[in-house]
Amino acid sequence: MVVPSSKLQDLIEEIRGAKTQAQEREVIQKECAHIRASFRDGDPLHRHRQLAKLLYVHMLGYPAHFGQMECLKLIASPRFTDKRVGYLGAMLLLDERQDAHLLITNSIKNDLSQGIQAVQGLALCTLSTVGSAEMCRDLATEVEKLLLQPGPYVRKKAVLTAVHIIRKVPELSNIFLPPCAQLLHERHHGVLLGTITLITELCERSPAALKHFRKVVPQLVQILWTLVTTGYSTEHSISGVSDPFLQVQILRLLRILGRNHEESSETMNDLLAQVATNTDTSRNAGNAVLFETVLTIMDIRSVAGLRVLAVNILGRFLLNSDKNIRYVALTSLLRVVQSDHSAVQRHRPTVVECLREPDASLSRRALELSLALVNSSNVRAMTQELQSFLESCPPDLRADCASGILLAAERFAPTKRWHIDTILRVLTMAGTHVRDDAVANLTQLIGGAQELHAYSVRRLYSALAEDISQQPLVQVAAWCIGEYGDLLLEGSCEETEPLQVEEEEVLALLEKVLQSHMSLPATRGYALTALMKLSTRLRGDNNRIRQVVSVYGSCLDVELQQRAVEYNALFQKYDYMRAAILEKMPLVERGGTQDEEAKESKEAQHSEAAVIPTEPQTSKLLDLLDLLDGTSGAAQPPPPLEPSSEGTSVHLLDLPCVSPAPASIPNLKVFEREGLQLTLSFVRPPGTPALLLIMVTAINTSEADVTHFVCQAAVPKSFQLQLQAPSGDTVPAQGGLPMTQLLRILNPKKAPLRLKLRLTYNHFGQSVQEIFEVNNLPVETWQ
Amino acid sequence: MIKIFLMVNKQGQTRLSKYYEHVEINKRTLLETEVIKSCLSRSNEQCSFIEFKDFKLIYRQYAALFIVVGVNDTENEMAIYEFIHNFVEVLDEYFSRVSELD
Numbered sequence: 065m066v067v068p069s070s071k072l073q074d075l076i077e078e079i080r081g082a083k084t085q086a087q088e089r090e091v092i093q094k095e096c097a098h099i100r101a102s103f104r105d106g107d108p109l110h111r112h113r114q115l116a117k118l119l120y121v122h123m124l125g126y127p128a129h130f131g132q133m134e135c136l137k138l139i140a141s142p143r144f145t146d147k148r149v150g151y152l153g154a155m156l157l158l159d160e161r162q163d164a165h166l167l168i169t170n171s172i173k174n175d176l177s178q179g180i181q182a183v184q185g186l187a188l189c190t191l192s193t194v195g196s197a198e199m200c201r202d203l204a205t206e207v208e209k210l211l212l213q214p215g216p217y218v219r220k221k222a223v224l225t226a227v228h229i230i231r232k233v234p235e236l237s238n239i240f241l242p243p244c245a246q247l248l249h250e251r252h253h254g255v256l257l258g259t260i261t262l263i264t265e266l267c268e269r270s271p272a273a274l275k276h277f278r279k280v281v282p283q284l285v286q287i288l289w290t291l292v293t294t295g296y297s298t299e300h301s302i303s304g305v306s307d308p309f310l311q312v313q314i315l316r317l318l319r320i321l322g323r324n325h326e327e328s329s330e331t332m333n334d335l336l337a338q339v340a341t342n343t344d345t346s347r348n349a350g351n352a353v354l355f356e357t358v359l360t361i362m363d364i365r366s367v368a369g370l371r372v373l374a375v376n377i378l379g380r381f382l383l384n385s386d387k388n389i390r391y392v393a394l395t396s397l398l399r400v401v402q403s404d405h406s407a408v409q410r411h412r413p414t415v416v417e418c419l420r421e422p423d424a425s426l427s428r429r430a431l432e433l434s435l436a437l438v439n440s441s442n443v444r445a446m447t448q449e450l451q452s453f454l455e456s457c458p459p460d461l462r463a464d465c466a467s468g469i470l471l472a473a474e475r476f477a478p479t480k481r482w483h484i485d486t487i488l489r490v491l492t493m494a495g496t497h498v499r500d501d502a503v504a505n506l507t508q509l510i511g512g513a514q515e516l517h518a519y520s521v522r523r524l525y526s527a528l529a530e531d532i533s534q535q536p537l538v539q540v541a542a543w544c545i546g547e548y549g550d551l552l553l554e555g556s557c558e559e560t561e562p563l564q565v566e567e568e569e570v571l572a573l574l575e576k577v578l579q580s581h582m583s584l585p586a587t588r589g590y591a592l593t594a595l596m597k598l599s600t601r602l603r604g605d606n607n608r609i610r611q612v613v614s615v616y617g618s619c620l621d622v623e624l625q626q627r628a629v630e631y632n633a634l635f636q637k638y639d640y641m642r643a644a645i646l647e648k649m650p651l652v653e654r655g656g657t658q659d660e661e662a663k664e665s666k667e668a669q670h671s672e673a674a675v676i677p678t679e680p681q682t683s684k685l686l687d688l689l690d691l692l693d694g695t696s697g698a699a700q701p702p703p704p705l706e707p708s709s710e711g712t713s714v715h716l717l718d719l720p721c722v723s724p725a726p727a728s729i730p731n732l733k734v735f736e737r738e739g740l741q742l743t744l745s746f747v748r749p750p751g752t753p754a755l756l757l758i759m760v761t762a763i764n765t766s767e768a769d770v771t772h773f774v775c776q777a778a779v780p781k782s783f784q785l786q787l788q789a790p791s792g793d794t795v796p797a798q799g800g801l802p803m804t805q806l807l808r809i810l811n812p813k814k815a816p817l818r819l820k821l822r823l824t825y826n827h828f829g830q831s832v833q834e835i836f837e838v839n840n841l842p843v844e845t846w847q
Numbered sequence: 848m849i850k851i852f853l854m855v856n857k858q859g860q861t862r863l864s865k866y867y868e869h870v871e872i873n874k875r876t877l878l879e880t881e882v883i884k885s886c887l888s889r890s891n892e893q894c895s896f897i898e899f900k901d902f903k904l905i906y907r908q909y910a911a912l913f914i915v916v917g918v919n920d921t922e923n924e925m926a927i928y929e930f931i932h933n934f935v936e937v938l939d940e941y942f943s944r945v946s947e948l949d
Contacts, residue, residue, distance in 0.1 A: 302933065308926065356923050387895075388896060425893070425894065
């Protein structure tokens with residue numbers, strides 16, 4: 065006896081009635097068993113009902129694969145009710161991965177050629193949803209025929225199917241090119257929308273189609289114009305804007321067509337201006353259209369006035385209270401800031417406002433945009449804002465913000481003191497989040513700014529005294545105190561309040577850093593080395609320092625232990641060398657990797673193309689000789705003393721020991737003033753043809769000593785110059801021991817040698833500075 | 848291009864899901880839970896567009912139901928926002944007094 069099958073509604077009610085998951089499953093399993101039995105028996109009358117129930121069950125997440133063949137049978141049946149459910153089932157159950165799906169191809173073909181609109185519609189829908197590549201290939205011509213049928217219902221569906229076919233099988237696009245032009249004359253918005261989408265797809269996939277469709281730009285302009293200027297039309301209006309979806313699609317297509325193409329862009333200019341000014345912006349629909357317009361203006365080759373209009377619209381969006389609008393405005397401004405920097409600058413205050421948003425994605429965007437907007441004129445104000453943001457921002461943005469501020473400060477710092485101040489503040493606030501090379505940058509910056517040594521060491525000392533947990537800050541502070549401890553203890557500095565610091569306090573602070581469990585091993589290393597350096601700078605005896613150093617001689621950390629042992633040795637066996645080894649470090653040269661990193665982070669921040677390349681910091685700071693070519697190949701004092709490498713013991717003892725090999729280049733007297741004479745002697749070692757050694761000898765025949773004598777040299781860019789340490793800085797009077805200094809010049813290109821010398825010294829109670837170029841250099845020096 | 852269309856309620860149950868690109872069945876539930884989590888954690892103050900993996904989510908809340916649409920980069924977010932509302936209006940028009948359970 066066949067139980068009369070229940071209707072779908074009854075099933076739904078039953079399922080809803082189930083109180084628990086288990087009960088529901090029971091009901092469904094029972095029903096599925098019924099359905100399976102009924103399928104086996106092959107009852108044609110109620111098949112559609114069974115399938116409908118099965119589809120409902122499938123939507124709830126239960127397996128329904130046994131219904132696939134039934135779909136096929138239903139599709140093939142002549143009755144509309146059957147077909148309807150059958151196609152629906154096909155769309156849900158028969159996707160590409162099922163083997164059975166190809167079987168419906170034939171049915172679809174038959175249905176497409178039948179005259180009944182509803183049936184054709186069903187078939188087209190199914191094809192567009194689940195059509196695989198083979199099916200599409202078979203049925204493309206049929207679909208094309210339907211594109212030009214009189215009724216809009218079928219045409220609409222046919223167009224959408226065409227879109228799907230093109231997505232699946234791009235080679236078939238040629239079939240659909242010709243009807244498009246005709247379809248554009250449609251009045252029915254549904255067909256029009258579909259056509260525009262079709263054309264967009266075609267243009268995106270093939271450049272030939274793109275060229276073909278450039279011809280229709282005037283037509284599109286016309287359509288959009290009518291849309292925008294006609295009054296209210298009940299059928300198509302959404303909150304006052306006539307069919308915003310169609311408008312947006314047309315604008316997007318115009319964008320694709322106008323990109324990089326002058327002619328099309330020109331035809332669009334008026335229209336875009338019209339849309340931009342006339343659209344009602346009180347509701348979201350209008351804003352959506354406006355946003356698309358702005359994107360289009362930015363992408364095509366529009367006139368400058370139009371671009372400014374677009375940026376102003378974005379600025380207006382920023383002031384809007386709706387968060388969504390602000391979000392899209394910030395995103396687009398970020399894209400625009402490279403090309404229209406000045407226009408965006410006008411909206412800088414609003415962007416800065418947006419930093420204070422509670423919404424994380426908005427504040428992130430605002431941060432990126434603010435960092436991109438920093439330039440030399442607004443850098444102080446902007447960093448102020450960014451620093452206050454840094455204090456209050458969520459932790460995931462901190463790292464970006466901190467590195468952004470540091471980078472901006474580096475590029476645009478108006479004065480060194482401001483730069484140091486800014487870095488200090490950033491380190492105090494967000495020290496743990498800065499990049500690793502910030503410490504190195506800061507130490508180099510401070511090292512180079514000679515006049516600010518006293519100031520920076522005081523600031524750092526006070527910061528360190530307050531808080532020793534921020535590792536980068538501690539490292540920099542320890543280094544500075546070590547280097548400039550004497551300046552710290554001097555007690556007077558115009559730029560900060562007078563700070564009386566006792567030696568004991570300084571030592572106590574460094575010991576605290578050493579012992580604190582918050583300090584990283586690297587920080588401890590810095591602190592230990594600083595203590596060592598202080599042993600020469602401080603006036604008191606060094607017992608305390610010796611104690612600390614010997615204690616760390618048995619520390620568990622290998623690095624610290626090594627340092628401590630070596631320092632101990634310095635105290636005991638090599639005490640006479642201690643002063644020389646621990647004297648003030650010369651400026652560390654920034655390596656090539658620094659420049660590359662700076663370049664990468666610049667790109668990552670979408671910065672302007674016209675940014676000054678970061679010259680090596682040292683050349684800016686030393687600011688020596690504006691050289692012959694206008695670029696500085698500035699001289700560097702002897703090879704740098706790295707604080708973090710293994711002991712400081714042996715490197716500085718690498719004094720020049722190259723004995724000049726016999727060569728016959730005559731000496732050259734280059735300078736004479738009031739008894740001070742400077743002579744150059746040249747040596748070309750035979751082993752290295754590109755190398756030239758110059759010995760600078762200074763002799764003083766006057767009655768007064770020449771003191772604080774410093775000789776610096778500069779050469780053109782293609783040369784490499786190395787100045788070795790001079791033998792002293794005093795040239796004693798009356799022909800006493802001459803002072804010598806060795807210059808090593810590498811000339812790989814054998815270019816003509818040009819040399820400029822700069823001398824500073826005190827003589828007869830006056831300080832003298834001389835800059836001159838060495839003429840008459842013998843040819844043998846560079847050939 | 849729209850990639851995902853989801854209707855999820857506040858308790859996290861998916862009421863309707865339509866994927867326009869194929870995603871494995873087991874990955875779907877995972878994806879849905881993640882999407883729901885990100886939507887539910889937003890307050891009223893925040894904007895309706897979320898960046899999620901390689902596409903953007905645009906969501907709109909109607910009583911206890913969230914309608915979430917996932918799109919790729921080329922779409923205009925605000926137009927999609929409008930579209931969601933249009934969809935709900937059409938459902939309302941067609942079925943009158945439509946509610947979550949319907």
